[in-house]
Amino acid sequence: MKKAILISVLATVPVMVSATSCELVVDSTDAMRFSETELTVSSSCEKVNLTLTHSGRLPKTAMGHNWVLVESANLNAVAAEAMAAGAANEYLPVGDDRIIAATSMIGGGESTQVEFSVSELKGKDLTFFLLFSRACVFNEREIYC
Numbered sequence: 001m002k003k004a005i006l007i008s009v010l011a012t013v014p015v016m017v018s019a020t021s022c023e024l025v026v027d028s029t030d031a032m033r034f035s036e037t038e039l040t041v042s043s044s045c046e047k048v049n050l051t052l053t054h055s056g057r058l059p060k061t062a063m064g065h066n067w068v069l070v071e072s073a074n075l076n077a078v079a080a081e082a083m084a085a086g087a088a089n090e091y092l093p094v095g096d097d098r099i100i101a102a103t104s105m106i107g108g109g110e111s112t113q114v115e116f117s118v119s120e121l122k123g124k125d126l127t128f129f130l131l132f133s134r135a136c137v138f139n140e141r142e143i144y145c
Contacts, residue, residue, distance in 0.1 A: 023049050028130060030056030030063050030108065039128070041118060048118055052103045053111040060107030065130040066090065067103045069116070072125040074098040082131050091131040100126070 022045035027035035041048050052067045070078050081093040090105040101116035 022047065023051070025051045025053065026067060027053045027055050028065055028067075028106075029054070030058045032063075032065070032130065034067075034128075034130065043122065045118055047115055049113060049115045050101070050103070051111055051113045052106065054106045054108050056108040058108045060105055060110070062107070064105045064107045066092075066105045066112075067101075067114070067128060067130060068092070068099060069101040069126060069128045070098055071100070072127040075127050075129065079129070079131075105131075 022041055024036075024039050024041065026039070039050075050067065054065070056063060068078070068082070078093065078096065078098050081096065082091045085091055085093050092099065092102055100121065101114050103112040103114045106112050
């Protein structure tokens with residue numbers, strides 16, 4: 001069943017904008033929100049290290065979530081397949097080349113990291129989003145459960 005609820009979690013990630021760091025930190029909460037709505041990195045970065053923290057209190061089994069980066073055109077398809085992948089795969093389709101980067105699923109008080117190359121991302125329309133442990137996808141337009 002799909003529910004449409006406005007929520008601002010999804011963001012475009014312009015990797016070609018200059019910033020001074022190749023390190024990114026994004027916090028997530030029990031309210032299913034990211035601390036950042038846009039991420040930028042220096043065009044001089046070859047790789048980016050993203051740290052996802054979960055400042056909430058609920059455990060991974062109740063409100064765990066992750067950070068996933070895809071080309072915007074692939075968002076809906078990846079999200080649908082992610083829900084079908086199930087908890088054993090942390091709600092990510094195994095071996096899906098459309099997923100540019102993804103962290104592991106974390107719960108309240110935890111953190112995780114992912115490192116990814118940005119060399120081939122310049123000029124692409126990218127979106128990051130979260131999945132959470134009840135197999136829902138949150139983006140700026142709706143919630144899919």
